[in-house]
Amino acid sequence: MSEADNSTPAAGAFKPKKSVALSGVTAGNTALCTVGKTGNDLHYRGYDILDIASTCEFEEIAYLLVHEKLPTQAELTAYKTRLKALRGLPANVKAALEWIPAAAHPMDVMRTGVSVLGTVLPEKDDHNLPGARDIADKLMASLGSMLLYWYHYSHNGKRIEVETDDDSIGGHFLHLLHGVEPSKSWVEAMHTSLNL
Template sequence: MSMPISGPNQATNATTASAPKNKGGLEGIVAATTAISKVEGNTGRLIYRGYNIHDLARTTIFEEVVHLLWFGHLPSQQELTNLQQRFAAERTIPENVMVALRALPTSTEPMDALRTAVSAWGAVAIKGQPTVDQAIALTARFPLFLAAFNRLRHGQEPLESKPELGHAANYLYLLTGEVPSEEHVQGLNAYLVLLADHGMNASTFTARIVASTESDIASSIVAAIGALKGPLHGGAPSKVQDMLHEIGTPENADSWIRDAITTGKKLMGFGHRVYKTTDPRAEELREMARVADPQGFVFTRRVEELAISILEELKPGRRLYTNVEYYSAALMASVGLSGDLFTPTFAVSRVGGWTAHVLEQAGNNRLIRPEAEYTGSTDLAFKPLNER
């Protein structure tokens, strides 16, 4: 069964002569048009197809949000039920993927295992141009791939999914073998909603570039996973946890933060390329962390308050505030995830947005082919090999 895509699909190049001068990292360059999400950096707002992220995080589940991203509207009860049934039907791991996962050393990073599994699955399951059916199949399988590898590396056999469980609950079950508490399911669901899309970030742009070549959806998503893995994009949540462990106590926080800033050490979980105020996703995650781990929250919040104050003191005018990664670490730890599963779980969420952008790109495609400002020599005199 094929599901149609609704909503505008417009993607264009920005290579006109009037385009702003490159500041590095394509800052200020408009590379596409999209109807999927909007990031308002100065006011700290994130919009998914017209809906404020605060409303979605508090009232929807992940399956509703990916329906919104793919089809352009929130689902009716029947549409949601249909999508959940589609997800449950796709919860299988082909034998070639299991062979690949079993062959990986137990020391393999889960993000690398996820990339490998998606590539192996795509090699046998994906043909032709991107479709929403393929997006559903990919998104449904991300938790399976991760949970299967996580159990294998700990000497356990992968589990069969429970069709009666939703996306977030089934992921936690596949990891632990226990049906999760409602509190943990709600926390993970909210996290998945909050991270599902975020404008033209590095991994989404990567996915759209690959899609613009008319490659397949699996190749686009494998490339996006590679981009998300980097610590300057999605690879930082576990490093927030490491930083908090290194700080150790509230009494040590002030001196540790000051020393880190003055010596050029990066404060993990602070600052964002777009937001010039608190990341709205961090606001939601902060409240969830407060409920999930009241005792640990006191320390985490104290470090946050000190860091923002000291950053303004030592780097005035830079407007460096808490980003989504800071409280992501606390929330994911509270639902029982190990640190090296934080970024792959980010991918479990973001694959919804990646696939929506791939579909949008394919729907009105033009090859993304920007120019580069050349800074090398142009008139060197050539010498044959025997004269060099």
């Protein structure tokens, strides 16, 4: 670091202030996660994110959030198989994604894709727990497909196949992004990113 980088700000220069207006204010109550309970920490259903972010696959964390516990190996295998089967996109969703311009923000693309998916595969009115879990699973499985279908179509004019043999959401995303099966280290990095 140079001395210039270490210097104090000039008189009258802008100094950002830490906002404390919402310190200690509860934004909502949830069993899913706690933020800042004992400082700068994050917990998912009681598990410290630092303990699980780089050691768990994304599907394990997704299972924890949706089913309220970490899965056994058999449950994880079955869950990954279930999510893999839900990656596809209905033709109407693909058609809607093709209308979104390349300059659109990815969050807007996913919001629009989810809205169209909700009209093509409507939810039941009762919102029971199994139904809510089904919705969460479909969204987790298909959001990457939506985003990358739009990306390849809007940027390259290519209609890609969104179903792959990758056994994880992270691997599936990277495979669709690059068009080739990703390395194990890339998939592990993607899991950590998704977990955080």
